[in-house]
Amino acid sequence: MTVTREEFIRALQERGARIADFLNQDKYRLSFHPEVLREAVYSYLNRPAKRMRPGILLFACGAVSGAEERAIPAAAAVEVYHTWTLVHDDIIDNDAKRRGFPTVHEQFRSLALNEGYSEREAIDFGRNIAILAGDLQHGWSVQLLRESAELGVGRQVVLDLIALLADLTKGLLEGEALDVLFAKRNIAELSENEILRMLELKTGALYEYAGIAGASIGLNKTVAEDPVIKAIGSFARKCGVAFQLQDDILGIVGDEKRLGKSVDSDIREGKRTVILRHAFENAGADERKYLLKWLGNPAATEENINKIKAILTEYNGIEYARDLAVRVVDQAVEEIKFLPDSRYKELLLAWAGYVADREY
Amino acid sequence: MTVTREEFIRALQERGARIADFLNQDKYRLSFHPEVLREAVYSYLNRPAKRMRPGILLFACGAVSGAEERAIPAAAAVEVYHTWTLVHDDIIDNDAKRRGFPTVHEQFRSLALNEGYSEREAIDFGRNIAILAGDLQHGWSVQLLRESAELGVGRQVVLDLIALLADLTKGLLEGEALDVLFAKRNIAELSENEILRMLELKTGALYEYAGIAGASIGLNKTVAEDPVIKAIGSFARKCGVAFQLQDDILGIVGDEKRLGKSVDSDIREGKRTVILRHAFENAGADERKYLLKWLGNPAATEENINKIKAILTEYNGIEYARDLAVRVVDQAVEEIKFLPDSRYKELLLAWAGYVADREY
Numbered sequence: 001m002t003v004t005r006e007e008f009i010r011a012l013q014e015r016g017a018r019i020a021d022f023l024n025q026d027k028y029r030l031s032f033h034p035e036v037l038r039e040a041v042y043s044y045l046n047r048p049a050k051r052m053r054p055g056i057l058l059f060a061c062g063a064v065s066g067a068e069e070r071a072i073p074a075a076a077a078v079e080v081y082h083t084w085t086l087v088h089d090d091i092i093d094n095d096a097k098r099r100g101f102p103t104v105h106e107q108f109r110s111l112a113l114n115e116g117y118s119e120r121e122a123i124d125f126g127r128n129i130a131i132l133a134g135d136l137q138h139g140w141s142v143q144l145l146r147e148s149a150e151l152g153v154g155r156q157v158v159l160d161l162i163a164l165l166a167d168l169t170k171g172l173l174e175g176e177a178l179d180v181l182f183a184k185r186n187i188a189e190l191s192e193n194e195i196l197r198m199l200e201l202k203t204g205a206l207y208e209y210a211g212i213a214g215a216s217i218g219l220n221k222t223v224a225e226d227p228v229i230k231a232i233g234s235f236a237r238k239c240g241v242a243f244q245l246q247d248d249i250l251g252i253v254g255d256e257k258r259l260g261k262s263v264d265s266d267i268r269e270g271k272r273t274v275i276l277r278h279a280f281e282n283a284g285a286d287e288r289k290y291l292l293k294w295l296g297n298p299a300a301t302e303e304n305i306n307k308i309k310a311i312l313t314e315y316n317g318i319e320y321a322r323d324l325a326v327r328v329v330d331q332a333v334e335e336i337k338f339l340p341d342s343r344y345k346e347l348l349l350a351w352a353g354y355v356a357d358r359e360y
Numbered sequence: 361m362t363v364t365r366e367e368f369i370r371a372l373q374e375r376g377a378r379i380a381d382f383l384n385q386d387k388y389r390l391s392f393h394p395e396v397l398r399e400a401v402y403s404y405l406n407r408p409a410k411r412m413r414p415g416i417l418l419f420a421c422g423a424v425s426g427a428e429e430r431a432i433p434a435a436a437a438v439e440v441y442h443t444w445t446l447v448h449d450d451i452i453d454n455d456a457k458r459r460g461f462p463t464v465h466e467q468f469r470s471l472a473l474n475e476g477y478s479e480r481e482a483i484d485f486g487r488n489i490a491i492l493a494g495d496l497q498h499g500w501s502v503q504l505l506r507e508s509a510e511l512g513v514g515r516q517v518v519l520d521l522i523a524l525l526a527d528l529t530k531g532l533l534e535g536e537a538l539d540v541l542f543a544k545r546n547i548a549e550l551s552e553n554e555i556l557r558m559l560e561l562k563t564g565a566l567y568e569y570a571g572i573a574g575a576s577i578g579l580n581k582t583v584a585e586d587p588v589i590k591a592i593g594s595f596a597r598k599c600g601v602a603f604q605l606q607d608d609i610l611g612i613v614g615d616e617k618r619l620g621k622s623v624d625s626d627i628r629e630g631k632r633t634v635i636l637r638h639a640f641e642n643a644g645a646d647e648r649k650y651l652l653k654w655l656g657n658p659a660a661t662e663e664n665i666n667k668i669k670a671i672l673t674e675y676n677g678i679e680y681a682r683d684l685a686v687r688v689v690d691q692a693v694e695e696i697k698f699l700p701d702s703r704y705k706e707l708l709l710a711w712a713g714y715v716a717d718r719e720y
Contacts, residue, residue, distance in 0.1 A: 033534045034541065088495060092488045128452045128540060131491060132533045135448060135498065139529030142502055146523050155515040162522060163506050169499030173492045174393045180488060181394065 002359070003343065008350035015058050015075070016051030022076050032136065036111075040104050040133035041140075044083050047099040052243075053206060054079045056351060057214035060232050062344030063336070066218020070151045074161070074213050077144035081165070082206060084137035089176060091130050095265060105130035141165070145213075153217050160222045161213055168209050175201030182272040183296055187280045188288075195274055199244045200237065207240025208233040231335050235348065238332035242325040242355045248273040249321055252309055264305050270296020274324060279317030287311045322357075329356035362719070363703065368710035375418050375435070376411030382436050392496065396471075400464050400493035401500075404443050407459040412603075413566060414439045416711065417574035420592050422704030423696070426578020430511045434521070434573050437504035441525070442566060444497035449536060451490050455625065465490035501525070505573075513577050520582045521573055528569050535561030542632040543656055547640045548648075555634055559604045560597065567600025568593040591695050595708065598692035602685040602715045608633040609681055612669055624665050630656020634684060639677030647671045682717075689716035 003011070023045055032038035054075035061071040089095075090103040097103060102110065109126030117125060142162060149158045178198040182190060212223060212233035223229050251266040252275060266273065280291055291311060294304045312318060329352050339345045349360045363371070383405055392398035414435035421431040449455075450463040457463060462470065469486030477485060502522060509518045538558045542550060572583060572593035583589050611626040612635060626633065640651055651671060654664045672678060689712050699705045709720040 031530055033530075034537055036541075037533065037537050084495075088491055092484075092491060094484065124452075124454065125540075127487075129537075131448050131452060132537060135494075136530060136533055138495065138498055139526040143523055143526035146519055146526075149519055155519060159506055159509055159515060159518065163503055166499040166503035166506075170391055170393075170496060173397065173496055177394055177397050177489075177492060180485075181396075 003346040003350040005350065005354060008347060008354060011059075011347055012050060012052065012055040015055045016049070018072070019051055019054045019076050019079055020046065022072055023080065028140075036108070036129060037132060037136060040087075040108060040129050041136050043101075043104050043107060043133070044086060044098060045080070047101060049099055051079060052351075053082050053210045056207060056236055056348070057210040059344050059347045059351070060211045060214025060236065061218035062214075063232065063339055063342060063348055064215050064218040064228060065342075066214070066220075070148070070153060071214055071217045073144045073147040073151065074153075074217055075210075077141045078206070078210050078213065080137050080144060081141035084134040084141065085172060085176075085206075087130050087134035087137065091127055091134075092176065092180065093265070093269065103130070104133055148217060152220075154220055157216055157220060157222055160224075161216060164209065164212065164223070168205055171201045171205045175199070175203070175205070178202075179271070183270045185272070187272065187276060187291070187295075190272055190277060192274060192277055195272055195277060196241070198272075199241050199274075203244040204237040204240040207243070208237035211236030228339075231338070232348075235332045235335040235352075238328050238335070239352050239355045242328045242332070245274060245321050245325040245328070246355065246357070248275055249318055252312055253318060267295060267305055267308050268298075268300060273317075273321070275312055275317035275321045277317075278320040279312045279315035282315040283311060287315070326356045326358065329358075329360075333360050363706040363710040365710065365714060368707060368714060371419075371707055372410060372412065372415040375415045376409070378432070379411055379414045379436050379439055380406065382432055383440065388500075396468070396489060397492060397496060400447075400468060400489045401496050403461075403464050403467060403493070404446060404458060405440070407461060409459055411439060412711075413442050413570045416567060416596055416708070417570040419704050419707045419711070420571045420574025420596065421578035422574075423592065423699055423702060423708055424575050424578040424588060425702075426574070426580075430508070430513060431574055431577045433504045433507040433511065434513075434577055435570075437501045438566070438570050438573065440497050440504060441501035444494040444501065445532060445536075445566075447490055447494035447497065451487055451494075452536070452540065453625070453629065463490070464493055508577060512580075514580055517576055517580060517582050520584075521576060524569065524572065524583070528565055531561045531565045535559075535563070535565070538562075539631070543630045545632070547632065547637060547651070547655075550632055550637060552634060552637055555632055555637060556601070558632075559601050559634075563604040564597040564600040567603070568597035571596030588699075591698070592708075595692045595695040595712075598688050598695070599712050599715045602688045602692070605634060605681050605685040605688070606715065606717070608635055609678055612672055613678060627655065627665055627668050628658075628660060633677075633681070635672055635677035635681045637677075638680040639672045639675035642675040643671060647675070686716045686718065689718075689720075693720050 029038065029042070032041050057075045057078050058068045058071055062068055086098060087104050090098055091105050095103050096106050105126040108129040109122045112122035112125040142165065145162055145165060146158060149155055175198050179202060182198065212229055215229040215232040216223060219226055219229065221229065248266065251263055254263050256263050280288060283291065291308060294300045294308060333349065333352050336345065336348060353360045389398065389402070392401050417435045417438050418428045418431055422428055446458065447464050450458055451465050455463050456466050465486040467486070468489040469482045472482035472485040502525065505522055505525060506518060509515055535558050539562060542558065572589055575589040575592040576583060579586055579589065581589065608626065611623055614623050616623050640648060643651065651668060654660045654668060693709065693712050696705065696708060713720045
């Protein structure tokens with residue numbers, strides 16, 4: 001009764017569509033004014049995406065025999081929460097594309113240009129709308145989470161999940177800040193543990209939250225009341241880290257069209273990844289010099305970028321990161337072995353398999 | 361037993377100091393990493409300020425015979441919430457000063473320059489730290505509000521206040537967006553009601569929230585459970601709008617050193633105020649032309665700015681806004697007349713007097 005990759009993808013898509021419908025209800029849409037902000041708030045939410053986090057939340061709820069229905073507002077909350085971090089992160093990284101379309105600040109910069117704003121004014125306008133849209137989504141996500149209380153989830157459970165979300169924000173933004181600060185640090189002095197901790201904060205923690213929220217709502221218990229909740233959270237955190245490791249790999253060998261965002265930007269920004277660290281450690285003096293000179297260098301040409309990619313591959317950076325992802329997912333799977341068999345458990349394991357690119 | 365202006369200011373300062381001490385506890389300070397974000401989060405919070413909003417929240421709590429002690433986390437939440445909106449708003453307005461010191465994005469731009477970043481990188485770094493700091497404060501404010509539940513405030517009361525805070529965010533950011541969009545609109549086509557609605561959203565609503573939260577916690581009841589809560593909220597909203605009207609006046613005739621922020625910036629940005637609208641309506645064709653040409657014009661000289669100020673004063677813009685503020689506060693005072701006499705009620709009335717610059 002193993003869930004195949006195709007079945008997992010289909011199950012995820014089904015939940016993704018439900019969450020999108022839920023979020024597009026008039027009672028939410030029409031609560032945002034003026035129209036330009038409403039459009040900005042819904043921009044990423046209505047683009048094709050995997051909706052991994054709400055899916056995992058719902059599967060976690062089911063895996064402890066909870067009713068998925070009751071976890072829908074929380075699943076929507078996690079998706080909206082994730083979205084605000086993307087909107088603000090895209091400003092921070094000066095990224096131009098997200099999910100195959102312009103980032104929010106770019107989208108509204110173009111709009112302003114078309115309306116006759118000067119170049120300078122249009123850049124500011126795009127940035128301003130993106131800041132406000134992310135802030136709105138942040139507030140909205142808390143509101144959605146709170147709605148769980150109206151579906152019979154205990155008030156203390158909801159209050160604890162709200163507190164945990166604020167803790168999450170501290171960790172997540174610490175991760176983002178480290179990501180920015182690391183890009184300025186000498187690669188030779190950055191340890192793998194530092195990079196992994198950054199990944200846990202920046203990506204793992206939100207998956208952990210999705211696992212915890214789903215299980216907590218499913219059991220209608222606070223985290224302190226049942227160790228199962230923490231175990232599922234830990235499973236999700238580890239898979240999330242592995243997912244980010246794979247994402248970093250795609251940032252080097254991936255296909256821009258399929259990803260919907262520009263590859264190479266990690267290299268152009270000098271992003272500190274496990275791949276880079278490992279390759280740098282194993283590279284010879286000449287290649288090290290080359291990496292130090294061209295990583296994060298705005299003057300880098302396509303030739304420089306391609307040479308960097310070749311170095312990262314040749315010195316086993318890609319292979320090492322892939323192996324590490326598998327090891328992390330192996331540990332993750334151990335965390336939820338004890339769960340009773342169910343289709344939901346199989347869906348969680350199928351996710352682990354998807355992330356590690358193997359079967360569990 | 362009327363509270364004098366001096367007593368009101370002293371009572372406010374006392375609460376402000378308590379809130380500052382509360383927020384500077386290690387359990388909060390040390391929860392922010394890395395250090396650069398911690399500094400950014402505390403930057404405005406540790407500058408001299410009136411701390412009007414937490415003060416009003418605490419007085420509202422007392423005015424319904426509630427214990428101030430129980431409202432401290434909520435009062436701190438309102439101050440932190442207000443601060444995140446300032447940090448993000450300062451990016452949006454490209455403002456350089458706040459409370460007598462550089463704005464967060466400016467502060468960290470300078471820091472980056474000193475550490476050898478390029479001009480372009482330093483601007484991005486300052487902006488990024490300010491975005492993240494505001495986001496952290498936003499999350500923190502929800503967390504502080506939630507802490508009220510640990511001091512015996514009913515869970516449903518807390519959950520309702522959390523929901524209300526998210527509603528507030530929608531209105532407040534709508535107000536900010538309108539402020540930005542209005543600056544692009546023809547003054548002749550903007551009605552006073554549109555401007556007043558923008559003020560209600562951008563400034564009035566957070567004061568209303570402070571009044572509601574204080575009264576709701578003081579009574580340990582939800583808004584739906586006792587009409588007194590709404591009445592106090594309405595009083596606070598009106599005083600908040602009047603306060604903003606006075607602030608707009610100071611933006612034209614105020615003293616830069618005493619205000620701690622640059623005056624003239626409202627004129628340089630072409631901000632649509634009641635003052636401007638009224639003066640424009642009464643001005644002759646030549647003055648109108650002058651206003652349309654130089655308001656929000658980046659090429660405006662000091663001479664242009666001074667001439668604009670003279671036009672706004674000559675055509676009674678200042679006087680009109682001052683009268684309007686008094687009328688609004690008169691209405692506000694009616695809202696809380698029914699409250700039993702107490703020092704807290706007197707403090708609220710002293711605030712009204714402070715805002716309208718007269719006695720109640």
